[in-house]
Amino acid sequence: xxxxxxxxxxxxxxxxxxxxxxxxxxxxxxxxxxxxxxxxxxxxxxxxxxxxxxxxxxxxxxxxxxxxxxxxxxxxxxxxxxxxxxxxxxxxxxxxxxxxxxxxxxxxxxxxxxxxxxxxxxxxxxxxxxxxxxxxxxxxxxxxxxxxxxxxxxxxxxxxxxxxxxxxxxxxxxxxxxxxxxxxxxxxxxxxxxxxxxxxxxxxxxxxxxxxxxxxxxxxxxxxxxxxxxxxxxxxxxxxxxxxxxxxxxxxxxxxxxxxxxxxxxxxxxxxxxxxxxxxxxxxxxxxxxxxxxxxxxxxxxxxxxxxxxxxxxxxxxxxxxx
Numbered sequence: 001x002x003x004x005x006x007x008x009x010x011x012x013x014x015x016x017x018x019x020x021x022x023x024x025x026x027x028x029x030x031x032x033x034x035x036x037x038x039x040x041x042x043x044x045x046x047x048x049x050x051x052x053x054x055x056x057x058x059x060x061x062x063x064x065x066x067x068x069x070x071x072x073x074x075x076x077x078x079x080x081x082x083x084x085x086x087x088x089x090x091x092x093x094x095x096x097x098x099x100x101x102x103x104x105x106x107x108x109x110x111x112x113x114x115x116x117x118x119x120x121x122x123x124x125x126x127x128x129x130x131x132x133x134x135x136x137x138x139x140x141x142x143x144x145x146x147x148x149x150x151x152x153x154x155x156x157x158x159x160x161x162x163x164x165x166x167x168x169x170x171x172x173x174x175x176x177x178x179x180x181x182x183x184x185x186x187x188x189x190x191x192x193x194x195x196x197x198x199x200x201x202x203x204x205x206x207x208x209x210x211x212x213x214x215x216x217x218x219x220x221x222x223x224x225x226x227x228x229x230x231x232x233x234x235x236x237x238x239x240x241x242x243x244x245x246x247x248x249x250x251x252x253x254x255x256x257x258x259x260x261x262x263x264x265x266x267x268x269x270x271x272x273x274x275x276x277x278x279x280x281x282x283x284x285x286x287x288x289x290x291x292x293x294x295x296x297x298x299x300x301x302x303x304x305x306x307x308x309x310x311x312x313x314x315x316x317x318x319x320x321x322x323x
Contacts, residue, residue, distance in 0.1 A: 027075035040142025164308035202257035239275035251279030
């Protein structure tokens, strides 16, 4: 990162400095903890929770760039940038900023936003992605300060996610029977490509969905709590569930996908319950998941029918490079 990106105007006593790796993780985790009450952060969220040092390290490894904000030598905030390509070939450059509440409304947040936008434009030039690139930003519905800052800067809301929680995996409803010829069970390695294809195809025609190559699916495969449905020898649905690595009392339903020609047969409910039981058997006490609020299949109705309840909403904003 070149030094001239550190020249944005900040109030007296504040400054930017480069991210220094492992030595910064403790201070960055402290910033996130210090923001939690003001921003309504749910510590157990699977979308954006409250990370410790290990999780900050994992997040940092995925970032394209990041910068820290210091006040009188202490870290009081930081900004990150990462990118990905969506199915329609759009390149999204996402920035996210965290600033301790006592330092807000002094122009620091605006300077962080300016740094992120300038840095993204330089990255886009370096990558040659300008024809399809957009600037992205996230804010929970409970983050009033971040929401106001983004809207004032010309960002538009494009979609949102809602997170749901099932708070007791011991209290699952009874399983209903399936039509003849349909069965559910664990997913073996020979089923991986069919399981991946089922998930990818379920997003066909959906906007704002990230590309998911099969190799990436393999690299992150964690099949202990995965379940699939078959009609004869054909895999027709999957529930990809996992235990959260930093809190093994929390399980996550990462994907629940049913092939189009096998919907409305009870497979979604059957797979969901199978997956939740497997999470409980592997030590989870609660389960989380998230889904789009504009989901055309109204999947959250299914989730609520087995006991999930809505938590926070996570809003996704975008802005064109030229704005």
